[in-house]
Amino acid sequence: MFDLVYFTTLVLAFAAPTIAFPAHASLAGLSREEMDKALGTLKFTPPPPPPGPLDFSGTKLVNDAEHPFMDARPGDIRGPCPGLNTLASHGYISRSGITSCSEIITAVMEGFNMENNLAIFTCYSAFLVNGNLVTDKLSIGQKTAKTGPDPPKPATVAGLNTHNVFEGDTSMTRADAYFGGDNHSFNETLFQGFVDFSKRYGGGKYNLTVAGEYRYKRIQDSIATNPTFNFIAPRIFSAYSESVNPINLWVDGRQDDGQLDTEVARSFFQKMRFPDDFHRAARPMNGENELDVLAAHPIEPGTNVNGVNTYTPDPTSGTLPDKCTLYENHVNRTVRSLYPNPTGNLLVALKANMHYFYTSVQPKGCKEIFPYGR
Numbered sequence: 001m002f003d004l005v006y007f008t009t010l011v012l013a014f015a016a017p018t019i020a021f022p023a024h025a026s027l028a029g030l031s032r033e034e035m036d037k038a039l040g041t042l043k044f045t046p047p048p049p050p051p052g053p054l055d056f057s058g059t060k061l062v063n064d065a066e067h068p069f070m071d072a073r074p075g076d077i078r079g080p081c082p083g084l085n086t087l088a089s090h091g092y093i094s095r096s097g098i099t100s101c102s103e104i105i106t107a108v109m110e111g112f113n114m115e116n117n118l119a120i121f122t123c124y125s126a127f128l129v130n131g132n133l134v135t136d137k138l139s140i141g142q143k144t145a146k147t148g149p150d151p152p153k154p155a156t157v158a159g160l161n162t163h164n165v166f167e168g169d170t171s172m173t174r175a176d177a178y179f180g181g182d183n184h185s186f187n188e189t190l191f192q193g194f195v196d197f198s199k200r201y202g203g204g205k206y207n208l209t210v211a212g213e214y215r216y217k218r219i220q221d222s223i224a225t226n227p228t229f230n231f232i233a234p235r236i237f238s239a240y241s242e243s244v245n246p247i248n249l250w251v252d253g254r255q256d257d258g259q260l261d262t263e264v265a266r267s268f269f270q271k272m273r274f275p276d277d278f279h280r281a282a283r284p285m286n287g288e289n290e291l292d293v294l295a296a297h298p299i300e301p302g303t304n305v306n307g308v309n310t311y312t313p314d315p316t317s318g319t320l321p322d323k324c325t326l327y328e329n330h331v332n333r334t335v336r337s338l339y340p341n342p343t344g345n346l347l348v349a350l351k352a353n354m355h356y357f358y359t360s361v362q363p364k365g366c367k368e369i370f371p372y373g374r
């Protein structure tokens with residue numbers, strides 16, 4: 001009996017399939033043992049430097065014959081960002097939804113005319129916390145499931161869905177994670193709020209006035225209903241940035257008037273699709289009008305510290321106008337808490353990606369910091 005058990009165990013141990021760590025899963029927060037195991041199976045891809053600005057940066061047709069819309073296939077990944085989902089549906093980034101910052105930065109400039117430094121800042125801030133730094137791969141969300149194997153444990157394959165490191169609460173058309181259920185897919189009820197505010201404050205269009213009111217409303221909703229509501233760096237940046245992206249990047253470049261039709265908005269938010277004949281923005285868009293959204297209803301970074309309606313400012317958090325502190329908080333706190341003791345190729349990749357991230361705030365006069373040494 002003992003021998004049989006022993007034998008069976010032995011056979012099972014050798015027969016158990018070696019579950020490879022997914023090349024696009026984040027290594028953040030793994031235990032030392034899990035990390036060593038994962039690193040043993042992953043091929044190191046040194047991260048290439050971020051692409052520079054476009055040569056031609058005017059408007060042009062981007063829903064073109066070379067980039068036809070196709071529905072996600074079973075197993076393709078789509079996530080909480082309607083901009084990246086759309087670029088995947090049109091093949092500006094890999095249709096699989098597994099991509100990299102170099103690919104994303106080229107795609108957001110080419111497909112939407114997002115300004116180079118904003119693209120670099122946004123992508124590396126997300127990649128540092130949600131990407132696989134060793135393989136240089138980033139997933140834009142979770143598997144659409146249905147087919148394909150379940151993600152092996154303990155891998156974090158949520159990609160950009162990972163809560164509170166970049167993805168966060170108080171989204172415009174996605175529910176807060178606290179409420180469970182589906183917190184990353186399009187939600188029609190929330191979208192109707194977006195449409196309603198566009199009617200009330202924008203004559204039926206989503207514009208900067210609407211953005212100021214709707215951002216404030218979503219924050220008030222979260223303060224009043226989500227006891228774990230958290231609105232500090234880096235979420236403070238992404239939330240305001242997402243409020244103006246639709247105005248800056250989804251208004252056809254030939255129209256260029258900052259007034260977004262709500263059916264055009266639906267095409268991106270829900271269908272993940274460029275409207276027919278869509279032309280990208282007229283010039284590189286740097287997102288600085290996010291400060292107007294904040295100015296409409298100034299609110300300090302903070303959290304609900306003790307249940308709903310206990311929103312308390314957190315003076316240690318970077319604020320929206322202060323990109324240097326946002327940068328420092330991100331690398332010195334968020335990233336370092338996820339990777340307390342990196343070694344080997346992971347350390348090499350962390351330093352390289354932190355430097356690429358820094359290059360996007362260098363023009364603002366920020367000082368580079370080196371949390372893992374030079």
Ligand code: HEM
Pocket residue numbers: 080081082083084104108112114118119122123126127160161166167168169170171172173174238242243245246249250
């Ligand atoms: C540069 C790389 C980008 C990254 C890494 C990124 C990542 C993300 C993530 C993680 C979210 C979810 C945040 C949340 O609501 O919790 C998000 C939301 C959003 N993104 Fe992106 N994004 C990028 C570029 C873009 C571009 C180019 C556009 C527009 C063309 C865009 C438009 C939006 C919008 C409108 C939302 C808000 C969705 C909502 O509130 O319902 N993003 N993005």
Ligand SMILES: *[C@@H]1O[C@H](CO)[C@@H](O)[C@H](O)[C@H]1NC(C)=O
Pocket residue numbers: 163177178180181182183184
């Ligand atoms: C968000 O929703 C997904 C399922 O759609 C769930 O697996 C995940 O745990 C949720 N995230 C959080 C932080 O609750």
Ligand SMILES: *[C@@H]1O[C@H](CO)[C@@H](O)[C@H](O)[C@H]1NC(C)=O
Pocket residue numbers: 175181182187188189190
């Ligand atoms: C959509 O959001 C509303 C409002 O937050 C929520 O009540 C509803 O359950 C959500 N629907 C889905 C399908 O998650």
Ligand SMILES: *[C@@H]1O[C@H](CO)[C@@H](O)[C@H](O)[C@H]1NC(C)=O
Pocket residue numbers: 201202203207208209210258
């Ligand atoms: C938004 O639209 C409303 C209604 O047309 C208008 O009064 C307001 O000035 C617009 N705001 C911007 C910033 O275009």
Ligand SMILES: *[C@@H]1O[C@H](CO)[C@@H](O)[C@H](O)[C@H]1NC(C)=O
Pocket residue numbers: 328332369
């Ligand atoms: C980074 O954090 C450490 C403590 O964790 C602190 O001593 C150091 O001053 C910080 N560096 C910067 C530039 O903020």
